[in-house]
Amino acid sequence: MRLHPPVGIAAASLWLPDGRSTEQDAAAAGTRPATLRDLAHPSLPDAGELSAPEMAVLAGGEALRAAGLPGDRLDLLCHAWMYYQGHDLWSPPHYIASRLGAPGAYPLGVQQVCNGGTAAIETAAARLAAEPGWRHALVTTADRFGPPGFDRWNADYGVAYGDAGTAVLLRAAGGPADALLLHAVATVAAPELEEMHRGSDPFAPAARSHRDRVDMRATKRAYLSGRGREGFTAANERSVRAVLARALADAGLDPLDKRIACAVLPRFGAKTLRDSWIPLLSDALDAELLDWGRGTGHLGAGDAAAGLAGLVRGRVLDPGRYALVFSAGAGFSWSCLVVQAPPD
Structure with a gap:
């Protein structure tokens, strides 16, 4: 958008x-x-x-x-x-x-x-x-x-x-x-992956009917045992690249535009970022990748907003420079915000 x-x-x-x-x-x-x-x-x-x-x-x-x-x-x-x-x-x-x-x-x-x-x-x-x-x-x-x-x-x-x-x-x-100025928001989805958070469980009459605690590991094990890991890995790689390309196109930017100062990563575990995000974005962008999640963990629905707060609080961007803020969620969907510090 x-x-x-x-x-x-x-x-x-x-x-x-x-x-x-x-x-x-x-x-x-x-x-x-x-x-x-x-x-x-x-x-x-x-x-x-x-x-x-x-x-x-x-x-x-x-x-x-x-x-x-x-x-x-x-x-x-x-x-x-x-x-x-x-x-x-x-x-x-x-x-x-x-x-x-x-x-x-x-x-x-x-x-x-x-x-x-x-x-x-x-x-x-x-x-x-x-x-x-x-x-x-x-x-x-x-x-x-x-x-x-x-x-x-x-x-x-x-x-x-x-x-x-x-x-x-x-x-x-x-x-x-x-x-900051918000220039673009892009989202892509892979709805075929919703099963990763449903697994083999039948539809239940009330919350936590199957287990007394939320257990996403259980549903993911069920999904992976039947479908393997390759489908999710390919969808994640395809979607991260696609949402980046769409967001930059909507903002009128090239991936190697020197005005892009940084990209804020989702607040996932370090190994998840190393395996699934950092190689893709490092290959596509000439910008610093910011991992601000070591002291917070994943904030549920709040990773992107927390990233914007970090940019504002830290005055990270010089006037006219851009940042990309990434997020992703179950279902699955991947998003990218393109923001800019107001030019002088």
């Missing part, structure tokens, strides 16, 4: 709890040493009893304050999440809008698993472009991966899960006062 004129990113925030689940904690609870080596996270943020929507409110409040915008000026609030939000049949985005003082905003929930944050940014940017009277949209994400239903270190292969809230404040149309 090409955005012309670009949509402004007025602010972006990453809210992390003080609590930590350490490698030592994980080892004491039975996580294998080889798993910890492959993940390479010294610790992961642990929110304890704080709910995911409460973290979204905290991140959203930070973004609004950074931009000097009161909540009642929001036209749209999109919230994305991966895991349980604290109530069985309930709308987290309505809660977040209410707590942020945004009674006039349209609260919209986006469930696209780990790629939900990018899907929400894409949706919000498209709505801002299509609605002449709309000016501001806030995108939030939040997930808390804790007991009894989730083991953050062992629920998945190659990924460990950290608790966080994120927020991205979008403004139409973007200009020199914005922290």
